[in-house]
Amino acid sequence: xxxxxxxxxxxxxxxxxxxxxxxxxxxxxxxxxxxxxxxxxxxxxxxxxxxxxxxxxxxxxxxxxxxxxxxxxxxxxxxxxxxxxxxxxxxxxxxxxxxxxxxxxxxxxxxxxxxxxxxxxxxxxxxxxxxxxxxxxxxxxxxxxxxxxxxxxxxxxxxxxxxxxxxxxxxxxxxxxxxxxxxxxxxxxxxxxxxxxxxxxxxxxxxxxxxxxxxxxxxxxxxxxxxxxxxxxxxxxxxxxxxxxxxxxxxxxxxxxxxxxxxxxxxxx
Amino acid sequence: xxxxxxxxxxxxxxxxxxxxxxxxxxxxxxxxxxxxxxxxxxxxxxxxxxxxxxxxxxxxxxxxxxxxxxxxxxxxxxxxxxxxxxxxxxxxxxxxxxxxxxxxxxxxxxxxxxxxxxxxxxxxxxxxxxxxxxxxxxxxxxxxxxxxxxxxxxxxxxxxxxxxxxxxxxxxxxxxxxxxxxxxxxxxxxxxxxxxxxxxxxxxxxxxxxxxxxxxxxxxxxxxxxxxxxxxxxxxxxxxxxxxxxxxxxxxxxxxxxxxxxxxxxxxxxxxxxxxxxxxxxxxxxxx
Numbered sequence: 001x002x003x004x005x006x007x008x009x010x011x012x013x014x015x016x017x018x019x020x021x022x023x024x025x026x027x028x029x030x031x032x033x034x035x036x037x038x039x040x041x042x043x044x045x046x047x048x049x050x051x052x053x054x055x056x057x058x059x060x061x062x063x064x065x066x067x068x069x070x071x072x073x074x075x076x077x078x079x080x081x082x083x084x085x086x087x088x089x090x091x092x093x094x095x096x097x098x099x100x101x102x103x104x105x106x107x108x109x110x111x112x113x114x115x116x117x118x119x120x121x122x123x124x125x126x127x128x129x130x131x132x133x134x135x136x137x138x139x140x141x142x143x144x145x146x147x148x149x150x151x152x153x154x155x156x157x158x159x160x161x162x163x164x165x166x167x168x169x170x171x172x173x174x175x176x177x178x179x180x181x182x183x184x185x186x187x188x189x190x191x192x193x194x195x196x197x198x199x200x201x202x203x204x205x206x207x208x209x210x211x212x213x214x215x216x217x218x219x220x221x222x223x224x225x226x227x228x229x230x231x232x233x234x235x236x237x238x239x240x241x242x243x244x245x246x247x248x249x250x251x252x253x254x255x256x257x258x259x260x261x262x263x264x265x266x267x268x269x
Numbered sequence: 270x271x272x273x274x275x276x277x278x279x280x281x282x283x284x285x286x287x288x289x290x291x292x293x294x295x296x297x298x299x300x301x302x303x304x305x306x307x308x309x310x311x312x313x314x315x316x317x318x319x320x321x322x323x324x325x326x327x328x329x330x331x332x333x334x335x336x337x338x339x340x341x342x343x344x345x346x347x348x349x350x351x352x353x354x355x356x357x358x359x360x361x362x363x364x365x366x367x368x369x370x371x372x373x374x375x376x377x378x379x380x381x382x383x384x385x386x387x388x389x390x391x392x393x394x395x396x397x398x399x400x401x402x403x404x405x406x407x408x409x410x411x412x413x414x415x416x417x418x419x420x421x422x423x424x425x426x427x428x429x430x431x432x433x434x435x436x437x438x439x440x441x442x443x444x445x446x447x448x449x450x451x452x453x454x455x456x457x458x459x460x461x462x463x464x465x466x467x468x469x470x471x472x473x474x475x476x477x478x479x480x481x482x483x484x485x486x487x488x489x490x491x492x493x494x495x496x497x498x499x500x501x502x503x504x505x506x507x508x509x510x511x512x513x514x515x516x517x518x519x520x521x522x523x524x525x526x527x528x529x530x531x532x533x534x535x536x537x538x539x540x541x542x543x544x545x546x547x548x549x550x551x552x553x554x555x556x557x
Binding site: 005006008009010012013015016017018019020022023026034035036037080081083084086087088091092093094099103105106108109110111112113114115116117118119120121136137139140141143144147172173197200201203204208218219220222223225233236237240243244247248250251252255 | 274276278280281283284285288292294295298299356360365369373374376378379380383384386389391394430434490493494497512516519525528529532533540543
């Protein structure tokens with residue numbers, strides 16, 4: 001029974017490890033051997049695909065664009081979300097239940113429903129093919145979850161926390177900065193990480209609002225990866241691994257905090 | 270504390286302005302667009318009332334997209350929930366490999382969907398892909414993404430691979446909060462495994478599963494990246510969901526009015542599903 005279960009778990013692990021391992025092996029296989037059926041293992045491992053992708057492809061520029069867009073989106077959404085979430089979580093806001101419902105509902109909006117009007121707006125404002133077009137769309141798309149997470153987290157903090165600060169002569173904003181925000185940091189940080197991952201991975205807005213390498217993000221560059229006569233599977237594999245590195249590293253390093261911060265909201269009854 | 274009100278408004282205003290400009294306004298605008306005949310290349314922009322919706326009602330491509338969207342959503346989400354619960358149960362009982370399993374499960378969750386799409390595109394390569402290499406002794410050579418009979422199934426497999434971990438991790442976390450004493454009591458009463466699962470585990474898991482299923486259903490209805498990159502809606506429209514049909518009309522054939530109408534239909538479906546789930550969750554809570 002136990003052996004059977006172990007075998008099943010190993011099989012399940014293989015299903016999850018194999019596609020990634022296969023992609024990694026592909027990225028190290030010489031071009032000529034990629035489509036050869038006889039061999040299971042390449043005759044030698046090579047870095048030629050990484051050299052090609054980092055040297056003469058749109059990917060390096062796309063990595064810079066993605067880093068800038070994701071960082072700016074995270075910063076904007078975190079500031080707006082922390083301030084708004086504080087108001088929703090700890091202050092008396094007129095029409096709060098309706099607002100919270102609207103915020104939850106707006107997380108359900110399909111991006112494809114808003115992308116066409118946004119495209120017209122972006123073009124009218126002269127923002128087409130700029131970072132700002134993608135940043136603004138991504139920020140407002142990430143904002144509802146951020147507001148909801150922060151508001152929920154701040155509601156849980158004890159009242160006495162701020163009252164002690166008031167006694168010490170701090171105003172509302174002083175208490176927010178020195179007492180409430182530090183106490184709510186795990187929730188805000190979890191929201192910031194999720195926002196960064198979302199902005200790094202987002203495809204529809206970035207694909208629609210950008211037109212050239214000047215502002216294309218990593219997912220767009222990967223989707224449009226150039227091939228002259230045939231699909232460059234090895235280069236694509238190398239590019240896919242490089243594109244995955246930032247989100248994977250973030251999750252590896254922050255795994256414990258991230259899971260705790262997110263689940264504490266999800267598992268509350 | 271009524272003096273807080275101006276402060277609350279001031280703190281909330283920037284977020285609400287951003288949401289209003291980049292979410293609420295486009296939603297209103299897309300509704301208006303769907304009532305127009307608008308073909309920018311010919312400079313056409315006329316108000317036509319519900320003509321776009323009447324056109325869709327008689328358009329086979331639209332009904333095909335509805336069928337594809339429903340099939341993709343129902344099959345993917347059902348597989349994800351069942352497999353996710355099984356994986357969570359297995360992980361709970363498993364001591365070995367648990368840390369490695371959890372780390373591996375987080376991996377597809379954080380990968381960009383486009384990366385997943387291009388990875389599976391290569392896995393499905395008709396001759397050299399890993400899937401083809403493993404399956405060809407049984408299936409013979411198969412063009413998984415190019416054959417109308419297998420393309421949607423191939424998409425579902427890639428989507429389940431990508432999103433099942435989210436459900437498994439949520440269910441796993443919930444199982445961890447069930448006290449062991451509950452199971453000990455059940456064992457004392459002589460309850461078997463299946464009976465314990467049905468009487469204890471499943472009811473305790475249900476609220477989390479319902480919420481997770483809601484999120485997954487909404488995501489599946491709105492899915493775009495995977496099919497756009499993997500199949501582009503082909504072959505022969507067998508993977509053309511409402512999102513792909515809307516995007517094709519909006520940005521490729523440039524029939525903004527028709528595309529907007531498709532987007533509005535999808536929007537209505539999403540809101541309807543969310544509302545139905547929230548009702549079900551409320552009813553479940555009232556019954557307890």
